[in-house]
Amino acid sequence: MNEKLKAYRAAILHSLADPSEVGIEQSYQYFEDGVLLVEDGRVVKVGAAEDLLPTLKGVEVVEYRDALITPGFIDTHIHYPQTGMIASYGEQLLDWLNTYTFPTERQFADKAHASDVANIFLKELLRNGTTTALVFGTVHKQSVDAFFEAAQALNLRMIAGKVLMDRNAPDYLTDTAESGYADSKELIERWHGKGRLHYAVTPRFAPTSTPEQLTLAGKLLAEYPDLYMHTHLSENRKEIEWVRELFPERSGYLDVYDHYRLLGARSVFAHGVHLCDHECQRLGETGSAIAFCPTSNLFLGSGLFDLDKLERHGVRVGLGTDVGAGTSFSQLQSLNEAYKVLQLQGKKLDPFKSLYLATLGGARALYLDDKIGNFAQGKDADFVVLDYRATPLMTYRLQQANTLEEKLFALMTLGDDRAVKETFATGQSVHRRG
Structure with missing residues (x-):
């Protein structure tokens, strides 16, 4: 078994750019069934499970059901x-x-x-x-x-x-x-x-x-x-x-x-x-x-x-x-309130813009977007596993969701620390929900 490489399988979502600059559709990458490949604390590759799994002989694959992996x-x-x-x-x-x-x-x-x-x-x-x-x-x-x-x-x-x-x-x-x-x-x-x-x-x-x-x-x-x-x-x-x-x-x-x-x-x-x-x-x-x-x-x-x-x-x-x-x-709760702040001004905060602010946008604000913020190859493997079934209400609500946008918005509105199944820093688990 290749012990240096490790793979994490779940739905995977990360920002590629600011939606205000490139538009919503070009601002993110999503894999309904994805794999994040990590080696020595850094991202090696992210992609669809059907493409990557056949190439991972001897690599441990950690699978999360009903979950979404995003950057930390x-x-x-x-x-x-x-x-x-x-x-x-x-x-x-x-x-x-x-x-x-x-x-x-x-x-x-x-x-x-x-x-x-x-x-x-x-x-x-x-x-x-x-x-x-x-x-x-x-x-x-x-x-x-x-x-x-x-x-x-x-x-x-x-x-x-x-x-x-x-x-x-x-x-x-x-x-x-x-x-x-x-x-x-x-x-x-x-x-x-x-x-x-x-x-x-x-x-x-x-x-x-x-x-x-x-x-x-x-x-x-x-x-x-x-x-x-x-x-x-x-x-x-x-x-x-x-x-x-x-x-x-x-x-x-x-x-x-x-x-x-x-x-x-x-x-x-x-x-x-x-x-x-x-x-x-x-x-x-x-x-x-x-x-x-x-x-x-x-x-x-x-x-x-x-x-x-x-x-x-x-x-x-x-x-x-x-x-x-x-x-x-909770940054999920911060985004919940951020949406309301903009609503009170007659403005909108799209869920994909919210994702950007909490991840790649924050990295860019800190001039760290060459190191963290998304799953580009070579970046630090800091990521979080979010649980779609964290609470009975979230489970029920997400059963009604028909689009990724709807799922993401519900997660940001209803989510808090209970939605965090596991947190990783440089590929090492630093929090696992009991």
């Missing part, structure tokens, strides 16, 4: 320290930060606590089929060490960074411009590019960093050109007014980040709910990305995300859960 989901904005405060009673953003977030993050000064939460957090991601995420730590550098140690043990492709916050926060959660720079540099040298790990320079948002700290954040990006930059932008109208008061010399919220050289490829801004056309144009010009976080935006009453406007300006868009303001680790 990609979360482009989430806070691991907020795992323990998910589903805290909703407030407006700034009150919610002071009431729930900051006291919760204080505990991450303790490395043992950070390690415990990191392990719980990663288990939740994998239970929900998410194999890559762009993750906030806390201001404590040990919170990032704890997260990367846990992610490395599972060989996951993860991006994270230490929060930079030297004003407008409790004393127990602030650093200084200089210490934030030094701690970040130390973490970059220790973790960036180690295995499948990447580092993100992470100012929390403009109001909690002085001009001096933002300047040094820009310096880090210049010193290490392949780093990520991860922060928040235009989530809440009161937040936007606060930015104007703190930076009266700048023309707007995005201009603050632009001035301090924080825009560019691999810069990811969470939310972007209230952006003007000029800001969208600038994001598109610089190759920056926006993380669309529907459950969070609805939960905190921030507003409705205008996907069409951003895409008209060529902005890369990924999907984020934003736990703990977000109410679920």
Whole structure:
């Protein structure tokens, strides 16, 4: 038996391109009875079972009935320290930060606590089929060490960074411009590019960093050109007014980040709910990305995300859960809410566009589409097995479905962690539903 090769048989679906650019029919590839062939953690081939099975003599074939294999989901904005405060009673953003977030993050000064939460957090991601995420730590550098140690043990492709916050926060959660720079540099040298790990320079948002700290954040990006930059932008109208008061010399919220050289490829801004056309144009010009976080935006009453406007300006868009303001680790549930956000604006979100946002679109937003996001040959074998019979209601509903589009939409609307039968990272099972 060839022990290096392994094959997985089920219905298989993956995105090939953005439906907005190539049309729905050209945007995906589907095999009703398919085989995914994996070797040494990478995709070798995907195709119809009738074509591939005769060529696989001596290769173990793992078969899943009533199941759909898709690429692993990609979360482009989430806070691991907020795992323990998910589903805290909703407030407006700034009150919610002071009431729930900051006291919760204080505990991450303790490395043992950070390690415990990191392990719980990663288990939740994998239970929900998410194999890559762009993750906030806390201001404590040990919170990032704890997260990367846990992610490395599972060989996951993860991006994270230490929060930079030297004003407008409790004393127990602030650093200084200089210490934030030094701690970040130390973490970059220790973790960036180690295995499948990447580092993100992470100012929390403009109001909690002085001009001096933002300047040094820009310096880090210049010193290490392949780093990520991860922060928040235009989530809440009161937040936007606060930015104007703190930076009266700048023309707007995005201009603050632009001035301090924080825009560019691999810069990811969470939310972007209230952006003007000029800001969208600038994001598109610089190759920056926006993380669309529907459950969070609805939960905190921030507003409705205008996907069409951003895409008209060529902005890369990924999907984020934003736990703990977000109410679920499940990207299926994020897509359920994303559909409603667009419906409230008189717009549509096609199921194949949803698939793209949760997989290849997220990879593209993170400039990782050469490594993850679909089943192109040579990409990392990160994938999820979704169970069509996860619940009695889903079983019954899918019996009524006549098209792939209808099945996919029902799965995204009714699905959650119960729909995830198994999750794989580089061809290794990292979660199997009990």
